Amino acid sequence: TTFRRRDDPCGETASLPAAVGPSMAASGSMEDSSTGLKTQETVETVSSRDPVPAPITPMSEEEDDAEDKCWSAHQKSTVIFAVVIVLVVAGVIAMVVALLATTRSRDSDNSLPTRGDGYLTCSDSERIPDLWYQCHRTYGEVVIIPPCREDMYAALKVTLASYFPGDLEINSCDPRNMALLSMADTTLSFNTSAETTPNLLERFALTTLYFSTNGNDWYYTSLWLSRTIHCAWHGINCDGVGRVIDIDLNVNNLFGSLPSELALLTDLKTLQMTNGALTGTIPSEVYRSLSNLEELSLVGHRLTELSPEVGQLRSLKSLRLDNNDFDGSTIPTEIGLLSDLEEFACSGCHLYGSLPGELGECTKLAYVYVSNNFLIGTIPELAPSILFLNVEHNDLDAGPFPTSLYSLTQLTSLHLSGNAFEGSAFPTEMLTSLTSLKYFEFTGMAWTGIIPTEISKLESLENLAVSGNSLIGTIPSEMGRLTRLQYLFLDSNDLTGSLPSELGRMTDLKVLNLDKNRDLDLSSLPPEMASLIGK
Known part of the structure; x- marks a missing residue:
């Protein structure tokens, strides 16, 4: 119970x-x-x-x-x-499944959140806070990225997979990753099924250049990293179909290193970035890929090598690399492969070795600037097309005036000062061959003898500087025929006698320097030269 x-x-x-x-x-x-x-x-x-x-x-x-x-x-x-x-x-199970599904969706190439037409779109309210500030001022990495921008980044990364390092994390401050994040941040809408386009590659290359060369500190950044087409960015010029053909970022405070992504600008004809603090070397990819490049100007940086790969830039017409630090580098013989080269400038670059004979194979070469280096040897035979030659302040071999120059009948400017040339002044063959000369500088060497009367054959002369030699004798009256002369430097020689009155015909003369000629009589200035006083 x-x-x-x-x-x-x-x-x-x-x-x-x-x-x-x-x-x-x-x-x-x-x-x-x-x-x-x-x-x-x-x-x-x-x-x-x-x-x-x-x-x-x-x-x-x-x-x-x-x-x-x-x-x-x-x-x-x-x-x-x-x-x-x-x-x-x-x-709880449903939430876990949904979370896993979302994660897989974002990681999947074909399941990004898109509109019905296949376009991924982000709103203006979903922007990445200042990338530069996140990387260089606060976190040391990019930590604040809205979800939609993550999706945009993932879509761009897939599209640019062949040109983007796959091991870079989304938070990385590597310039390439920052470039992709910047593109994700400024892209309103992106077709996730679209193929890689030249415009997309070029925008990626330019944006990488910005972050590689500390673009936040550039002097001029108009429209850079904006949604505006990159052809409108400061210093960028495009052709009729929107391909980048010119980059002019001269005197813009670039420092850092040149990115290999510049090689993606395959239609580029002009690359000018002067007066900054770029370091390292020109990437090999640039030499290999920019076959249309006609002008390369990287003057005034801290680049460390003039690579033999320069011979691959077969369309190059102008190569200007003055005032870099190629300490120990020589001028590569491959420069002779540049058959269209018209200008080669590498003054103040700490170059060693000699001027390669292959330079003479550049049959269109007109301007050569290699002053203030440590070059030795002799001046090789150069193409008759040479108009301007400056080899001042090197260690070129002692000897008479280089006979290799006599064939340069079109030469208008010749600068040989600061080497060890010696022998008789103004060789006769020089005076009869180089009649196109306008500028002739031969100072601080060991020329001896007199100023010959044949100097009057150099009728085109505008600047004559032969200071610091051992010239003797009088100033010939025939010099008065050089009526185009504007600058005349005969100081620091052993000239004697008085000034010929014929010098008064030099009505264009602006500067006359006759100092430090002990026996030159300047006490009685010819009346014809009175017009020079005060000039």
Whole structure:
């Protein structure tokens, strides 16, 4: 029979235990069936240690009904609790599945969040805070990237996969990664199924150039990194179909290194970046890929090598690399492969070695500037097309005036000062061959002898500087025929006599320096030269 306490209608039920008397004893005998022996067993008297139980009475019908109701309520609570647990677990599972699906979606090439037309679009409110500031002022990496820009970055990375290092993390401050993040930040809409286009590659190359050369510190940055087409950025010029053909970032405070991504600008004809602090070398990819490049000007930086690979720039017409630090470099013989080269300038570059004979194979070469280096040897035979030759302040071999120059009949400017040339001044063959000369500088050497009367054949001369030699004799009157002369430097020689009156015909003369000629009589200035006073 089931009983319940009256004061707990929904409490636990219990069965009435058998009554245990105060004491009981029994005795008897038992027979072991296996042996046939009988044993005597005695049951000792056991007294109950439990207190006398409280009186319990059977439940009435009303209490029995209440008990049924309590059991029904208990079942409902258990069911509800179980349902809640199931729902919570299901919700957690659903969230995990959704999160994994989203992650896989972003990592998938074909499942980026796009519009129905296949375009990925981000709003203006989803912009990446200043990349430069994040990398160089606060975090040392890019840590704040809105989700939509992450998707845009991923889409661009897939499209540019052949040109972008796959091991770069999205947070990296590598210039290439910063460039891709910048493009993701300024792209309003992107067709995720589109093929890589030249314009996309060129924008990537220019943006990488910006971050590689510390664009935040450039003097002029008009429209750079904006959504505007890159053809409108400062210093960028494009052709009729939007391909980059000219870069002019002269005197713009570029420092850092040149990125290999410049090689993506395959239509580039002019690259000018003068007066900055670029370091390192010109990337090999640039030499290999810019086959249309006609002008390369990187004057006034800290570049460290003039590579033989320069011979691959077969369309090059002008190569200007003055005032860099090519310490230990020589002029590569491969320069002779540049058949269209018209100008070669590498003054003040710490060049060693000699002028290669292959330079004479550049049959269109007109301008050569290699002053202020450590060049030795002789001047090789050069193409007759040479108009301007400056080899001042080198260590070219001592000897007479270079006979290799006599064939340069179109030469208009010749600068030989600061070497070790010696011998008789103004060789006759020089005066008869180089009649096109306008500028002639031959100072600080060991020319001896007189100024010959044949000097009058150099009728085109505008600047004549032969200071610091050992010239003797008088100034010939025939010099008065040089009526185009504007600058005449005869100082620091051993000239004698008085000034010929014919010098008064030099009506264009602006500067006349005759100092430090001990025996030159300047006491009586010819009347014809009075017009020079004060000029």
